[in-house]
Amino acid sequence: MTAVTNDEQVAEGFLRVVGLSKAYGDVRAVSNVSFSLEPGTFFALLGPSGCGKTTLLKMLAGFESPSAGEIHLGPGEITDMPAFRRPLNTVFQHYALFPHMDVAKNVGYALRQQRPRIAKSEIESRVNAALQLVQLDHLPRRRPSELSGGQQQRVALARALVAHPSVLLLDEPLSALDAKLRVDMQAELKSLQSRLGISFIFVTHDQGEALSMADRIAVMREGEIVQDTTPMDLYDRPADSWVAGFIGTMNFVAGTVAGVSDDLTQVETEAGTFSGIATADLNSGQDVRLALRPERLRLFAPDSDDSKAAECTATGVVEAFSFHGDQVDCTVRTQTIGAVKVRIPLAGTAHEIDFQSGGAVVVGWNSRDARVVPTWNSAAKS
Amino acid sequence: MTSTARRGRSSAVAAGPAVLWFLLFMIAPLVVLFVVSVGVRGPGGGYLPGFTLANYGELETRLVPILNTVRFSLIGTAVTLVVAYPLAYYLAMKAGRMRMVLLALIIVPFWTSMLIRTYAWIFLLGNNGIPEVLSTLGLADDLRLLNTPFAIVIGIVYNYLPLMLLPIYVSLERIDPSLRAASKDLGADRLATFRQVTLPLSAPGVLSGCLLVFIPVMGEYLIPVLLGGGRSYFLGNALADLFLQSRNWPLGAALAGSFILLMSFVVVGYSRLTRRLAGPLPTEGVL
Known part of the structure; x- marks a missing residue:
């Protein structure tokens, strides 16, 4: 992201948010949020409920006025x-379709507001084009109450897109759909966004949704953006222990920074010293967690020679086990680093391992697969 | 089959008391009314059995109270609507935590008798009331308010305000705030949003309110007597006179019957209209 100093040269759909804050009395719902968005980015605002992501979206839409900060869109400022x-x-969370208008009237609403007025025939053809975009052009005369949830969702999309916005804001648009429909809509939203080439800002608390759809994810916590990066980087290099636990599944071993050699950081834990790749700048002696993804871990039979190939090992017994067809999730109670979740593909060496509850196993991993993340706790922060 | 039959029988038994009630208190009086309306007036007043439609022919002599009533009911309903809508809008959209307090303030006075409330207006509109205050302030001299059509409209608006306010309030309060947000998001300013979203979605409440005010005002008796000074003669007054003063029961019954018929047309028209509107009907099940 290049720093923008001159608004004049900025592209039409370039969104830039600087130091945006919103306080309700003493409560800071959003504090000092900044980011900029190239046109055509699928940007997810991800966080648990109450993290300020919806308030941020409302400020972008203009439903809430910021306590401080600026919003720039293209060459102009739109803060006020x-x-x-x-x-x-x-696109509203529960669609907010006008119940007294049919589908075509709903979709054409934005066009009917424009001055000077748009000719009726043009409104009609643009409404039809928008409905085609969401594959609903066969139902223009239906009332919203006569549509399924998925269809209502599409009408809401068409209605928001008909006036060719430079940025589309989506407030948890898939949360009201059932699981299967949600997966279909994810793919459709993604392809719609790349065809239109405009930015989508997508608010969600569902990390799976964010990971699978977004080009960029901003993780929010307590009104602030904690990390703003690509889905892969977010998953692979979480900024702190909270993000690491929020995205996917993660095993943690608590410890302190003992030293740094090359690109590996040593962590001193109760179970000995381990190494891993640091995801943030760390000081010696700082409280950190060694973070291990379940799929980065390997399982060995206790007498197997293969386990010598792993740089770090921990012996233990299988505590719980679940079979998912192509892979196996199990929880191993280790002697040194507590309960560890392990996910292994069934194609490999799984048949040698005794998955029965109480079966003895060895968990192994390489240092380059471990991450060292700063420990976050809310009490220490405030 | 048998279970459906049994269910049919048991539901008929359950509906029995309601049907009986309906026959006794709805149908029977209407039958009596009709029988009286085709009878003849006794020599000393009252009713003698007979069959004649002459009473219906004679209705045109009562055209003045009929037109008076319709005119005042329409004007009164319209003015009540104009007063109640902004109030209901404020209560539903802007009042916030004060909402319940304000609603109570509007409703509580109506726990006292209508007679007493209307008497209070006699004092307010009378020569020692508002006209006195205005002339002391030098704003108007010799203003006459009591016993004028204006006083009747004031009486109607004051007495029927809650009946108009509450259905409108309910329909406004039920409008999802995100609909107004969506309207603004799509480029409509506040006025355009009101015109295209809020007003049409509150239309069922407006219709219910108008009906709830219009019907009882059509049968109003007290207000024209107390505030109109008997100058503006309403149907209710005409009926009271026919039954109690001139004791022409058959003509009274014919007038009352035609009035009931007229009102049922209004109600049917109302339900036709509301069925065409989307959105909740606050009076569903009431009317």
């Missing part, structure tokens, strides 16, 4: 622009 003038449109 009323919602109805902003060239951004929103």
Whole structure:
């Protein structure tokens, strides 16, 4: 991201947010959030409920006015622009379709507001084009109450896209759909976004949704953006222990930084010293966690020679076990580093291992697969 | 088969008391009313059996109270709507935590008798009331408010305000705030949002309120007597006179019957209209 100093040269759909904050009395819902977005980015705002992601979206849409900070869109500032003038449109969580209008009237709503007025025939053809975009052009006369959840979702999308916004805001749009439909809609949203080439800002608390759809994910916690990066980087190099635990499954071993050699950081734990790749700048003696993804771990039979290939090992017994067809998830109670979740593909050496509860196993991993993340706790922060 | 039959029988038994009630208190009085309306007036007043439609022919002599009533009911309903809508809008959208307190303040006065409340307006509108205050302030001299059509409209608005306010309030309160947000998001300013979203979605409440005010005002008796000074003669007053003063029961019954018929057309028209509107109907099951 290049720093932008001159608004004049900025592309149409370039969104830039600087130091945006929103306080309700003493409560800071959003504090000092900054990011910029190249046109055509699928940007997910990810966080647990109450992290401020919806408030941030409302400020972008113009439903809430910021306590501090600026929002720039393209060559102009829109911080104080009323919602109805902003060239951004929103897909609401529960769609907010107008119950007294049919599908075509709903979709054409934004076009009917424009002055000078748009000719009726043009409205009609643009409504039809928008409905084609979401494959609903066969149902223009239906009322929203006569549509399924998925269809309502599509109408909401068409309605928000009909006026060609430069950025589309989506407020947990898939949360009201059932699981299967949600997966279909994820793929469709993603392809829609790449065809249109505009930015989507997608608010969600579902990390799977964010990981699978977004080009970039900003993880929010207590009103702040903790980490803003690509899904892969977010998964592979979480900024701290909270992010590491929030995204996917993670095993942690608590310890302190003992030293740094090359690109590996040594962590002193109760179970001995381990190494891993640090995901943030760390000081010697700092409280950290050694973080291990279940799929980065390997399982060996206790008498297997293969386990010598792993740089680090911990022996233990299988505590719980679940079979998923192509892979196996199991929890191993180790003697040294506590309970560890392990995910292994069935194609490999799994048949040699005794998965029965109480079966003895060895958990092994390489230092380059371990991450060292700073420990985050909310009490220490406030 | 048998179970359906049994269920049918048991539901008929369950509906029995309701049907009986309906026959006794709804149908029977209407039958009596009709029988009286085709009878003849006794020599000393009252009713003698007979069959004649003359009473219905004579209705045109009562055209003045009929037109008076319809006119005042329409004007009164319209003015009540104009007063109640902004109030209901404020309560539903802006009042926040004060909402319940304000609603109570509007409703509580109506726990006292309508007669007493209307008497209070006699004092307010009378020569020692508002006209006195205005002339002391030098704003108007010799203003006459009591016993005018204006006083009747005031009486109607004051007495029927909650009946208009509550259905409108309910329908406004039920509108999902995100619909207004969506409207603004799509480029409509506040006025355009009100016109295209809020107003149409509150239409069922407006219709219910108008009906709830219009029907009882059509049968109003007290307000024209107390505030109109008997100058504006309503149907209710005409009926009271026919039954109690001139004791022309058959003509009274014919007038009352036609009135009931007229009102049922209004109600049917109302339900036709509401069925065409989307959204919740606050009076569903009431009317």
